[in-house]
Amino acid sequence: MQAFKAPKTSLGNLDAEAAAILISAAADIALIIDEAGVIRDAAFNSQELALEMEGQESWLGRPWVDTVAEDSRPKVEAMLRDVAARSLPRWRHINQGALRGTSVPILFSTVRVGDGGRVVAFGRDLRPLSALQQRLVEAQQSIDRDYARLRNAETRYRMLFQLWTEPVLILEGASQKVLEANRAADALLGRGGKRGTARVFLEMFAPEGQGPIDQLMASVRATGRADDVRARLLEDGREVLISATPFRQENASLVLVRLTYPQGEAGAIVLPKAKSKLLKLIESVPDAFVVTGQDGRVLTANAAFLEMTQLASEEQAVGEQLERWLGQPGVEMEVLTANLRQRGPVRLFATTMRGEFGATVDVEISAVSVMNGTGPCFGFAIRDIGTRVAPPPRIGAKAPRSVEQLTELIGQVPLKDLVREATDVIERLCIEAALELTGDNRASAAEMLGLSRQSLYVKLRRYGLGDLPAENGEAG
Template sequence: MLGFAAPGKSLGDLDAESAATVIAAAADVTILLDGAGVIRDVAFGSEELAPSFEGWRSWIGRAWVDTVTEESRPKAEALLREAPKPSVPRWRHLNQSVPAGPAIPLLYASARVANQQRTVIFGRDLRPVSALQQRLVQAQQAMERDYARLRQAETRYRLLFQMSAEPVMVIDAVALRVVEANLAADRLFGADLASSTGRTFLEAFDAAGQPRVQAMLAGVRSAGQADDVLVRLADGEREVAVSAALLRQEKAALFLVRLAFPNAAGVSSLGPAGRSRLLEFVESAPDAFVVAKEDGTILSANPAFLEMAEIATEEQARGEPLSRFLGRHGFELDVLIANLRARGPVRLFETRLRGAHGAQSAVEVSAVIVVEGGPPCFGFTIRDVGKRLAPSQPAEALTMPRPVEQLTELVGRVPLKELVREATDVIERLAIEAALELSGDNRASAAEMLGLSRQSLYVKLRRYGLGDLDSQDEPS
């Protein structure tokens, strides 16, 4: 240890109080021990530290080794053994016990006072360092989580990139060379397109299409977007629609290019003549045909539907909710759409169609959902089945159920309280039967119509003896 050159001369007139001030200022915590290692006094470098060591006055008169945590005692004893040696102080990490609260981490060093049986323990508070280390660990963990999320996102998008059925390529915006291509592009152009030196992306198209593709890419580079171009491939056999988007990666500019085949699949493969005949068939079909959005609003309808709905033109029907015309109750169309989404095409769903001027007719509805080629939409075929009904009773006639007739015969014979209870049971049973009929015996949909849980519906079915209840059908 390199000390003062002439301490006797420079510190000779230093009294005890001044020396205590200097020693206390030298560390955050200073502990003065006697020859036996017993604490005789304690000082703090600042007034803010003292409250953290609540109960420190109880240390005085106790062995210093007993005031540290159990795992720190061997290091405290080593410090006391090293104190008499005139060497560089060795700092050791100890945890100081506090009566109230967790132990406080401190960095301790010891020094023996010359010609006196006194040992001074200097302590530095490690809590700021510990808090900084904790924040560093948390920041490192957060970075690792972010890196993991980025790797997962990169894996997902790379998998999506490779699984795309359409050719997709990443093109250097300056040299117009292929940087990366998915499997569909490799199958279309060959896997050597990206690896061949000297070849550009434009070579994938015929001579007439190359200037158009180049002009489209220039528009994307300058304006950020451009219209798709329809060009032929280099083999001259197929047409493709080329679209592009500009990407910035570090200091480089890249194009994300997608190729689409207009007549790849679906109705478009029929050609203009085939599409025309199909539309002509829908327009002249005797059954009503309606196309609706996901929310049930009408997109288009053929003349047969307009006639049944008592509407003059298709423009009057477009944008109107289909539930305005279709369904005896407001929830019937919701039940139909729910079954359509859950189970696919629905056939021969019985309901009623209401005209704009009040006319009603019994109909059967078949429906399908279309999810390709744009936003999902629903197609409904509606057939008038009113002529199939028995002529002895009009479809619009309202008949009183037999149980209700029996109840009316009891008026005056039984108390009103019992009559009301019986009527409630009859109405409840009729409502459950109607819900089961409307939902096609789908008990989950019937429970939703009635505002009941499935468990409550099964209890009522068992009570009224409705349906064929098996133990495996009941909800768990």
């Protein structure tokens, strides 16, 4: 500690009041403590801190060690011992007791003044620093959580990248060097999974096909899209279809390249470009579409069908009987296939579909039969009609036939119309019950209801109950 060189000359005759002002200005909180460690006076540099610390009155006459938190008491005792031994003062972090049992972090240092053993404890409010530290901790925790999410996402996508059945490569945009390739690409290019020096993408193909590939890459870099091109591999001469998609990562231009066989290993048929787009459209339409063989087993299905049947992947549906998800197994599928074989396309066949977890939905099915070389296959377009908005019911001359139908009108028609309808329903139910109890004897029913036979006939005609004679004189 560097002290004043000539305090008596520089400070002059400094009285107690001036010293108190200096002490209060030098610290956020100042405590005057006697030789027994009891607080005799206290000063605060801000009213807000004084209110937080319950003011100075509650501390006066109490030992300093009793006004701090439990974990800070040894520090206070050590500070008082050090100042009594006239050791060099040290700053210590003390949790000073505050309002409602809380504590405020204060950085204290003690100085002995005068010959009476009095001690001045200077305190600096550490709340701004503590709040900053807390924000730093929260920011670090948020960064750690974001980093963990990014790491998990990268792991998932890298796993998908490696397990994808099509050869996929990632190229550097300008040099066309292969930066990454999945396992299928390694097998196709004969790399055997080894990660050596990066190869230039063009060098993997026969010379006659490098020109179209170069044009493809140039078009992708310039416009962001380009038509697929075909080329032959240099190593085995197999023809592949090349698709390229640009993207940016860390301010670098990269290209995602997919390689597919124009004809599959099993001799799959190559569709014209327009038909290929049509199949992509069917895969994305909101209505379910499924293709089955003549035995009713699923061959392929789009995403909407998987959502309707609550399946996670197409593999779970392939090979299963379509009637497994239809409303009445063993009945409706036979009706559909019989109509397809005998009468041709089926339109708007109403039924229900059941999901794997019990959800049911009302649907309309349109179906068609197509020859597929080895035999017919059936295509089913399935539309969810459960979400259709029904037209609001109108109150006409004919009353609702049940209480349930009446309750559906609540909120859609005025209250007076509902009351009239409810009266008609109750009246009709009472007449039906009376006719049933009397064995359809209308004279007895009229007497039971307290009506004349003429009035009963009028109400029977109104509600369309029973066969009435041309004249109202028959008792029934």
